[in-house]
Amino acid sequence: MSFHDDPRYEAVGSAQATPETLAGLETWRDLAPQQQPTYQDPAELEAVLQELRAVPPLVFAGEADVLRSRIAEVAAGRAFMLAGGDCAETFADATADKIRRRVQTVLQMAAVLTYAGSVPVVKMGRMAGQFAKPRSSDTETRDGVTLPSYRGDIINNHEFTPEARRHDPGRLLQAYHTSASTLNLLRAFTQGGFADLRRVHEWNRGFLGSNPNYHRYEQIAREIDRALKFMDACGADFEALGTVEFFAAHEALLLEYERALTRIDSRTGNPYAVSGHYLWIGERTRDLDGAHVDFLSKVHNPIGVKLGPSATKDDVLRLVDKLDPERTPGRLSFITRMGAGQIREKLPALLAEVGHEVPQVAWVCDPMHGNTITSGNGFKTRRFEDVVEEVAGFFDAHAEAGTVPGGLHIELTGDDVTEVLGGGAQIDEEGLRRRYETLVDPRLNHDQSLEMAFQVAELLTRASRA
Structure with a gap:
């Protein structure tokens, strides 16, 4: 996160938006948005949204512009992106210690990758807004009782009771305030010498x-x-190296929340989502004619799109036309999530078809979501070796296509959880029982995250010498 005495960081909201701009921000409503909550009381929802429309922005438009310029360097091969954090943040885990450990883990990984790649690392946290998750089913059944699925703390509670699983609009406000306190801590940790x-x-x-x-x-x-x-012998200013840019990212899943936290930039009159610096569209909601693509095409933040193994050349080029029609470097990232078993087959072919047509786009690897399995004792998990294999396949595919492997997008925690099999600690299926804490997807723990950074460093070193 970057905080300087710079006019790019002035507040948003004072410029007048054109009627066309404001109308464009509402067209998603007519497109049957997917993966949205079902609120029972429209008046209760409207009261919450009205309050959200009036609160201060969580981030500034100028910060989003800085990030876009950094991602442009990623697309050009002059920087590397690292995004890491929880699969789904919880309100209970938004404590100083847990946030500090997550930031520390990302900083540790970034230090290794910076040295290996000899390029700056753009550091980003899946933090301060990653409270919602898409689900494959609207309901969950236990012992003959069916209730709404848990969709993240911004919507309902994980406890399996009718009251807890109710879609509660008040949680939108709680998510805003929790994000604000998280961002305050991120500023302190990244600007106060901790880094x-x-x-x-x-x-x-x-x-x-x-x-x-x-x-x-x-x-x-x-x-x-x-x-x-x-560096020390040469008199390097280590005080200047004690502050870092650290940006906040989340999946822009709840469109009412994102719309309520959209402001008009006082410098340009353009709309920005001020819920986070970087927003992405998931594999389930990247329908070209869908509500999520429509809404995010109207805001000026840097945007990511997840691409699974079914993604085609036509998908990619049409997404570029929709989300990045002016071909602005750093505006759009594609985050591939194909699985260790498919990436070496699917990604090289896709890159060969489109990679050189969209040089302004940054390509990032999500090695987590395509490698989810169920353990023999019933835990949703991943194998560390599969995660690393997908990253290796990602680098190999780009080497084959002559394109740029731009970054990593990882679900991780700074805690000593046992949710992913393998790694140096050799977590086995019985080991999952020790500290399996995630409410949604399994995360790399602190040691697995750092071990991964050192293994990716070897790949980056080879790529930088190629």
């Missing part, structure tokens, strides 16, 4: 000393050591 590169490297050395695969990563750690000592 000092020397401190981050010390954290990584602590991880390496306890990891069974230490010797595999020892060379990179020693090289970073030497680089820091060289």
Whole structure:
């Protein structure tokens, strides 16, 4: 997140929007939006939305513009993007300690990737807004009782009771206020010395000393050591390196919430979603004629779109035409999620067809969602080795096509959970029982996240030398 004495960070909302602009922000309503809550009391919902329309923005339009310029560097191969955080944030976990550990994990990963790729890492958190999740079924049945599915804390509660599973509009306000407090902490952690590169490297050395695969990563750690000592000997200003840009991202799933938190930029008269810097459209809601694509085509934030193994050349080019008609570098990212078993077949062919036609687009790998399995003892999980294999396939596909592997989009936590099989700690199926805490999708724990960063560093090093 970037906070400087800069006119790009002035407040939004004082410029006059044209009638055409305002009308355009409402056309999604006629397109049968998918994956939306079902609220029983329209008056209760309207009262909440009216309050959200009046609250201050969570982020500024100028910050979103800065991020777009950073992602343009990613698309050009001059930077690398790292987005990490919870599958679905919960209100209960928005504590200082848990947020600090998540930020720390992303910073540790970024330090390793920065050195390996010799390029800046654009750091982004699935934080301060990632409260909603699409579901494959509207209902859930337990012991003969059927209730609405849990759709994230912004909609209902995970507890399996009729009252808890009711779609509650008041949770929209709670999500806003929780996001605001999370962003305040992100600002403090990334601007107050917590992100000092020397401190981050010390954290990584602590991880390496306890990891069974230490010797595999020892060379990179020693090289970073030497680089820091060289910088220190040259009189590098480490105080200046103690602050970092850190951006907030989430899936723009709840369109009423996003619309209520859309403001008109006082500099340009353009609409921006001020719920987060970077918004993405999921695989389930990327219908070209659907409400989510329509709405996000009207705001000026940088946008991502998830692409599964069924994505075609026509899908990609039509999404570009709809979401990035002016071909603005950094405006659009494609986040591929194809699975370790399909990425080497599907992605090279897709990149060969479209990669060079859309050089302004950043290509990012989500190695989590295509690799979900159910363990023998009933846990929704993933295998660490599959996650890493998909990233390797992503890099290989781009090398084959001559395009840029731009970044990673990872579900992770800074906590010592046991939700993903494998890794240096060799979590097995019985190990999942120890600390399986996620309410939706399994996340890499702190050690698995760092182990992944060191393995991806090897891929980045090869790519940078190619």
